[in-house]
Amino acid sequence: MALQRDHKVGKMSRGSERKMTLEEFTRLINSAYKFLNVTFSNDICEYIFKSVDKDNDGLITYVEYFKVIEIYICKGKDEAPAPKPEPVGPERQSRLRIYLWGILRQLYEYYIQGRSLEATDSELRRLIIAIVSDLSEADLTFLSTGIIRVNFKTISFELFAENFIYLLAELGLSRYSRNHPGKKTLNRDEFVLLLVNTFSFAKLQKFKKSILYKIFDKIDKNHDGLISFEEYLDWVKRFLAVLKYFGDEFYVEEDDWDLDNSDPFEKDLAPPPAPKPASQKIMFNFSSYAFAKKVRDRVLECLIPYDADKDQLFTEQEIKNALVGLLKESELELQYVTRNVFRYDRDNDKCVTYDELTNFCVEQHFGEMAIQRLHRKKFYEKGS
Numbered sequence: 001m002a003l004q005r006d007h008k009v010g011k012m013s014r015g016s017e018r019k020m021t022l023e024e025f026t027r028l029i030n031s032a033y034k035f036l037n038v039t040f041s042n043d044i045c046e047y048i049f050k051s052v053d054k055d056n057d058g059l060i061t062y063v064e065y066f067k068v069i070e071i072y073i074c075k076g077k078d079e080a081p082a083p084k085p086e087p088v089g090p091e092r093q094s095r096l097r098i099y100l101w102g103i104l105r106q107l108y109e110y111y112i113q114g115r116s117l118e119a120t121d122s123e124l125r126r127l128i129i130a131i132v133s134d135l136s137e138a139d140l141t142f143l144s145t146g147i148i149r150v151n152f153k154t155i156s157f158e159l160f161a162e163n164f165i166y167l168l169a170e171l172g173l174s175r176y177s178r179n180h181p182g183k184k185t186l187n188r189d190e191f192v193l194l195l196v197n198t199f200s201f202a203k204l205q206k207f208k209k210s211i212l213y214k215i216f217d218k219i220d221k222n223h224d225g226l227i228s229f230e231e232y233l234d235w236v237k238r239f240l241a242v243l244k245y246f247g248d249e250f251y252v253e254e255d256d257w258d259l260d261n262s263d264p265f266e267k268d269l270a271p272p273p274a275p276k277p278a279s280q281k282i283m284f285n286f287s288s289y290a291f292a293k294k295v296r297d298r299v300l301e302c303l304i305p306y307d308a309d310k311d312q313l314f315t316e317q318e319i320k321n322a323l324v325g326l327l328k329e330s331e332l333e334l335q336y337v338t339r340n341v342f343r344y345d346r347d348n349d350k351c352v353t354y355d356e357l358t359n360f361c362v363e364q365h366f367g368e369m370a371i372q373r374l375h376r377k378k379f380y381e382k383g384s
Helices: 002-008 022-032 042-052 062-075 095-112 121-131 137-148 157-179 188-198 209-219 229-240 290-306 316-327 331-344 354-376
Strands: 019-021 059-061
Touching (some): 002 022, 002 062, 019 022, 019 062, 022 042, 022 062, 059 062, 062 137, 095 157, 095 209, 121 137, 137 157, 157 188, 209 229, 316 331
Antiparallel strands (some): 019 059
């Protein structure tokens, strides 16, 4: 949180690059642990800073800062990580967990298109925006830096999902807490609402409330009809954000994927939609020229949040929303776009893909509209 605050108010001179100087590091780490009455001397800070500044350029990244916290504060420099506890009890196949992970896997794989996901801030931010678009800059930084802290060169889906689900739950609870100051517990309807709103990309409202209520009862250990925020996050960490779950602590029979219950699965929730054939997948075939790639990457990043239903396709209304939101275009310009953009609709389905819309914007629209606007303002000496 200390890093987020300093970054948000512009205290980091190289914040746009997610880097900090020794002076900024010293101020930040002392600020972060001031509540414990712990002070780090300049000599200690310099020693720690240099231990992670491998290229000796006088800067460390935000990722390296979190590595400092992990090595020198959380674990101690030479402490080995604790082994994971052995599974206790049978493996349980939860419908809720399988459904959530299935939707997340589809969105993840649709974005990466079979390539390795590099553990970089820019790569992760684009992926997160593709999944959850309604994020502030601070929220996006919280999620991306939290995942980067795992300190791998590439991030597999399993590694991404475990961290993303828990961090998103933390973020959702933080929003809920801000809107309900002083509140420290959830009843079962608040639990369902928080779960549905937090994981909106999965449309969990399809899941029967009766099953979610029974899951709530499992979390509610003292059966008083309330769970604390800590109990909620503990359930997410140990049940929802794990690839495999063993035991009966959070087990609900109606949620069991393996049982032939009286209510068929399809009535409880819609199963994840089947992925499109490989031939229909969106392929981002950007130019090999560095500048062109940078332009297309940025255009794509700007357009993704306007894909309201996250189906990787743009309808006419979504295109209009994007052009008004990004470029403040007039009604005349919007009419021009809707007449011309669907020339790029190769399969004539009245929708354009990210790639098709990016091609239209870069290859035709941005340049053409810029010329028209400047011409109307008589910018060109011989425009007539």
